[in-house]
Amino acid sequence: MASSKRRDLAGDEAGDARCPFLRCAELILPWLTPRELAAVSLTSAPLRRASLSVSLRRSSDAARGLEPLPVPFLNAVDSRPYAYFLYTPSSSRVLSPPNDAALPRQSWGGASRTLARSTAFPDREAEDVVGDVVLGCDCERCEGHDCACWSGDGGGQGEEEVEVVVVRSECGPGCGCGPECGNRASQRGVEVRLKIVRDEKKGWCLFADQAIEKGRFVCEYAGEFLTTKEARVRQKEYDELALSQGFSSALLVVREHLPSGKACLRINIDATKVGNVGRFINHSCDGGNLSTVLVRSTGALLPRLCFFASKDIQEGEELSFSYGEIRVRSNGLQCYCGASNCFGILPSEHT
Numbered sequence: 623m624a625s626s627k628r629r630d631l632a633g634d635e636a637g638d639a640r641c642p643f644l645r646c647a648e649l650i651l652p653w654l655t656p657r658e659l660a661a662v663s664l665t666s667a668p669l670r671r672a673s674l675s676v677s678l679r680r681s682s683d684a685a686r687g688l689e690p691l692p693v694p695f696l697n698a699v700d701s702r703p704y705a706y707f708l709y710t711p712s713s714s715r716v717l718s719p720p721n722d723a724a725l726p727r728q729s730w731g732g733a734s735r736t737l738a739r740s741t742a743f744p745d746r747e748a749e750d751v752v753g754d755v756v757l758g759c760d761c762e763r764c765e766g767h768d769c770a771c772w773s774g775d776g777g778g779q780g781e782e783e784v785e786v787v788v789v790r791s792e793c794g795p796g797c798g799c800g801p802e803c804g805n806r807a808s809q810r811g812v813e814v815r816l817k818i819v820r821d822e823k824k825g826w827c828l829f830a831d832q833a834i835e836k837g838r839f840v841c842e843y844a845g846e847f848l849t850t851k852e853a854r855v856r857q858k859e860y861d862e863l864a865l866s867q868g869f870s871s872a873l874l875v876v877r878e879h880l881p882s883g884k885a886c887l888r889i890n891i892d893a894t895k896v897g898n899v900g901r902f903i904n905h906s907c908d909g910g911n912l913s914t915v916l917v918r919s920t921g922a923l924l925p926r927l928c929f930f931a932s933k934d935i936q937e938g939e940e941l942s943f944s945y946g947e948i949r950v951r952s953n954g955l956q957c958y959c960g961a962s963n964c965f966g967i968l969p970s971e972h973t
């Protein structure tokens with residue numbers, strides 16, 4: 623009996639594959655948002671099966687084939703199969719669309735992984751529209767030369783605090799060397815096995831799926847480069863959503879002090895709508911196991927924010943870093959990092 627049921631199912635699937643309408647659907651479904659996919663799946667059993675396949679393929683690789691290794695979603699706590707956002711391996715490739723424009727679509731979960739590459743981002747140089755020089759940086763801890771600080775959104779209610787990070791130079795487009803050059807560690811994408819695991823309290827969390835030695839590059843914090851004006855508008859929108867719907871946003875502000883010591887370059891990276899696996903890294907009050915490094919490639923105006931292992935990391939360990947130390951709101955979002963020195967609330971700072 624069971625085997626005849628299996629045969630029926632296999633027969634249905636073979637029939638589905640031969641139907642021209644379903645072959646078209648296979649091409650279209652990967653371009654749909656989860657909401658659109660759910661609506662389509664209600665229309666017929668074959669479309670429900672096709673939509674389910676798309677969801678399964680999406681949950682098997684958050685990076686949609688754009689990184690050297692797949693990064694799966696694992697969820698044992700609720701029914702969400704994956705988080706939906708547009709994937710970019712590196713910040714420098716994307717541009718924020720105008721406020722009122724819909725985000726471009728990106729194919730995800732199709733039978734062919736190569737479709738993900740046809741993302742419709744405008745083909746313009748990001749660097750001519752982002753990166754604000756701010757005179758008289760208000761960061762008190764940075765002394766000016768060769769230092770940088772960053773702050774980020776800790777789940778609403780303003781940006782987070784400012785943290786000193788290291789600045790590193792790598793080879794760039796103008797250097798004669800190729801992609802295998804040892805001085806391009808952060809330019810080859812995610813080369814360590816990672817997985818994204820759902821937690822009841824923290825939402826999605828990025829985990830190491832292999833041991834990672836201290837100092838090794840883990841991933842970039844990739845997202846949309848925004849102007850400061852756009853960042854402030856978005857921050858306000860995210861704060862409201864965080865308070866009303868428990869929304870998780872991922873907007874970081876990096877300030878790199880210019881050599882004069884009298885100005886800093888403010889870079890706003892928003893991974894909320896367009897990002898990479900870095901957007902799943904949670905905060906830890908003890909500093910976690912990742913260090914943040916600003917990497918500037920020769921010839922590039924804007925640096926990229928990159929994560930390196932700050933200690934030896936075991937397979938199965940959650941990856942985390944400190945979002946900062948300032949908490950401007952005593953009623954900020956609750957922190958569940960579990961560190962012995964946990965403050966109880968996530969860092970936050972005024973935008």
Ligand SMILES: C[S@@+](CC[C@H](N)C(=O)[O-])C[C@H]1O[C@@H](n2cnc3c(N)ncnc32)[C@H](O)[C@@H]1O
Pocket residue numbers: 705775776777778823824825826827869870871872901902903904905906955956957958959968
């Ligand atoms: C950059 S995202 C990290 C990924 C996020 N957990 C998700 O589900 O997409 C930042 C958000 O994660 C959550 N988060 C990060 N660290 C946390 C922590 N230690 N405790 C509770 N929530 C945390 C907050 O909602 C914050 O706004």
